[in-house]
Amino acid sequence: MISTYDLSADLQAMMREMWLHLRFKICSAWSHLCSMVETFTPEMSVADRKREVFMMIMKEYNPLISKLAYSYSRSRSDYDDLCQDIQLNIWKGLQTFRNESEMSTWVYRVSLNTCVSTIRSQRRNTLNKGENSLLATLSDTGEDAENMERIEELHHLISKLGPEDKAIINLWLADKSYEEISAVMGMKRNTVATRLRRIKEKLSQWMLNDE
Amino acid sequence: MNESGKNMDTMFQAWKNWVKTTSDENLRNIYENLQNPDRRTSLENLARRYKRFGIVGLLMVPVSLCYLHTGIFAEPYNVIISVSLMVYFAICAAMDFWLFRGITGIDIYRESVSEVSRKVRYYRRKHLQFITVLVPLMIAVLTVMFISQFDNITVLTGLIAGALVGLVIGLTMLSKFLAEYNILLNP
Numbered sequence: 001m002i003s004t005y006d007l008s009a010d011l012q013a014m015m016r017e018m019w020l021h022l023r024f025k026i027c028s029a030w031s032h033l034c035s036m037v038e039t040f041t042p043e044m045s046v047a048d049r050k051r052e053v054f055m056m057i058m059k060e061y062n063p064l065i066s067k068l069a070y071s072y073s074r075s076r077s078d079y080d081d082l083c084q085d086i087q088l089n090i091w092k093g094l095q096t097f098r099n100e101s102e103m104s105t106w107v108y109r110v111s112l113n114t115c116v117s118t119i120r121s122q123r124r125n126t127l128n129k130g131e132n133s134l135l136a137t138l139s140d141t142g143e144d145a146e147n148m149e150r151i152e153e154l155h156h157l158i159s160k161l162g163p164e165d166k167a168i169i170n171l172w173l174a175d176k177s178y179e180e181i182s183a184v185m186g187m188k189r190n191t192v193a194t195r196l197r198r199i200k201e202k203l204s205q206w207m208l209n210d211e
Numbered sequence: 212m213n214e215s216g217k218n219m220d221t222m223f224q225a226w227k228n229w230v231k232t233t234s235d236e237n238l239r240n241i242y243e244n245l246q247n248p249d250r251r252t253s254l255e256n257l258a259r260r261y262k263r264f265g266i267v268g269l270l271m272v273p274v275s276l277c278y279l280h281t282g283i284f285a286e287p288y289n290v291i292i293s294v295s296l297m298v299y300f301a302i303c304a305a306m307d308f309w310l311f312r313g314i315t316g317i318d319i320y321r322e323s324v325s326e327v328s329r330k331v332r333y334y335r336r337k338h339l340q341f342i343t344v345l346v347p348l349m350i351a352v353l354t355v356m357f358i359s360q361f362d363n364i365t366v367l368t369g370l371i372a373g374a375l376v377g378l379v380i381g382l383t384m385l386s387k388f389l390a391e392y393n394i395l396l397n398p
Contacts, residue, residue, distance in 0.1 A: 051242065058238050066231040084244065085252045091245050093320045106320075113319035116328040118253040150225035157222075167324050173226050186323020204219050 054091055061107045064174060068108075071158050071170055072115040086114045101183065108171065108184050116163040157203045157210075165199050172196055254314065261311035268304030272297050283366065288359035295352045302348070306341045310334055346381070 065086050073079035089110050097106055158166055164185070171181045181196075182189045244250070251259070275296035279289050313334045317327055353374055360366040 055238055055242060058241055059233065062233040062238070062241070063231045066233075067226075067229070070231075081253070084250075087241055088245060088250055088252050089319060096320045109324065110319055112324045113322070113327045114252070114254075116324060117317065117319065117331045147225045147229070150222045151229055154222040154226050164325055164328050167328075173223060175227065184324055186325045200219065207218060 050094060054094060057090060057094075057103070057107065058087070061104070064107070065111050067174070068111050068115060068170055071155060071166055072118075072163075074159060082115060082118060085118055086111045089114050102180075105180060105183055108174075108176070112167045112170070112184065116167060153207075154203075157206050160206060161199065161202070165195065165202075168192065168195055169199050169203075254317065254319075258311055258314040261307045261314060265304050265307035265311055268300045268307055271300040272304070275300060284356070284359050288355060291355055292352065292359070295348075295355060299345070299348050299352060303345060306345075310338060310341075313337075 065083060069079050069082040069086060073082055090107065093110055097103070101109075158169060161169065168181060168185060171184060176184070178189050178192050181187075182192045185192060187195075275293050278284060278293040278296065281289075283289075284292050313330070317330050319327055322330075353370070356370055357367065360370060
C-alpha cells in the first residue's frame with residue numbers, strides 16, 4: 001500500500017483538489033434535486049423524495065415528452081408505448097442525474113435516446129382503419145381546427161425524416177439554442193446549423209411536392 | 212419570403228404553440244404504472260430476447276451430439292451433421308450474446324443522441340448480417356441431411372416438410388425484420 005507520506009506535495013495537493021471537487025459535485029447534485037422539491041422535509045424517505053422529484057419533472061416536462069413521442073409515432077399504441085418507455089427511463093435514471101448539465105438537457109437526452117432506440121415495425125407505424133388521426137386522439141386543449149391541420153401536416157412531413165433529423169428539428173421546435181442542441185446531439189454547433197438548414201429545405205420541398 | 216416559406220413558418224408556429232397539458236390525475240397514473248416491477252423498456256426487452264436466444268443456442272450445442280447415436284443418420288453423415296449443428300448453434304449463441312452485450316452497453320443517460328442512434332443502427336445492421344451468415348449455414352446442414360437420407364423416402368419426406376415449414380417461418384420473420392430495419396438502414 002502506498003502511504004500518502006511517500007507522495008510528493010504536488011500530488012497530495014492534486015488529490016485534495018480532486019476530493020474537494022468530487023464532494024462539491026455530489027453535494028450540488030443532491031441539493032439541486034432537493035431544491036426541486038418544495039415540500040422537502042428531512043423526515044421524508046429516499047423513496048418519497050425520489051417520487052416527489054419525479055412528479056415535479058413530469059409536471060414540468062411531460063408536455064415536451066408528449067410532443068416528442070407524438071413526432072416519433074403514427075398510431076396511438078406507438079405513442080402510448082413510447083411515452084411509457086420515456087417515463088420509465090427517466091424514473092430509472094433519476095439517480096444517475098448529476099448536476100453536470102441542465103435538467104431540461106438531461107430530460108431531452110433521455111427522451112430522444114429512447115425515441116431513436118425504439119423503432120417499431122413499419123406496419124405498426126400506420127394508422128389502423130377506422131382509427132382517427134393521432135392528433136385528434138391526443139388533443140385535449142381545444143386547439144382550433146386550422147392549427148390542428150397545420151400540426152398534423154407538419155407531423156406528416158417530420159415522419160418522413162430519419163431518427164436523428166427528427167431529434168434535431170424537435171429540439172429546434174422546442175426553442176433550444178444551437179449550443180443546447182449540439183450538447184444533446186453530440187455534434188458541433190456548425191454541424192447542427194447545417195443539418196437544420198437542410199432539414200428545413202427538405203421539409204419545404206416535401207410540402208411543395210405534397211401540394 | 213415565398214409562399215412555401217410562409218406556410219412552413221405557420222406550421223412551425225402552430226407546433227410551438229401547441230400545449231399538451233397533463234392533469235394531476237394523469238401524473239398519478241404515470242407514477243402508479245411505473246410501480247409495476249415487470250415493466251421494461253423496449254430496449255430491455257430486446258436485450259432479454261437476445262439473451263434468451265443465446266442461452267437456447269448454447270443449450271442446443273450439447274443436444275446436437277444426440278445425432279451421433281440416434282441411428283437416423285448413417286456414418287459418416289451422423290458425425291458431419293452433429294458437428295455442423297454444434298458449430299451452427301455455437302455461432303448462433305455467440306452472435307446473440309454479442310448483440311446482447313452491445314445492446315446492454317448503450318447508455319441512454321450519458322451518451323449523446325447521435326451516438327446512441329449510431330450504435331442502434333450498427334447493432335441492427337449486424338443482426339441482419341448475422342442472419343445472412345446463418346441462413347446459408349443452415350442450408351448447408353439441411354443439404355447434408357438430404358443427401359444422407361436420399362434412399363429413405365419416409366425420412367426424406369419429413370425433412371422436406373420440415374424444411375418447407377421452416378422456410379415459410381424464416382421468410383416471414385425475415386420480412387418483418389427487413390420492414391423494421393428499413394427505416395434505420397435508409398435514414
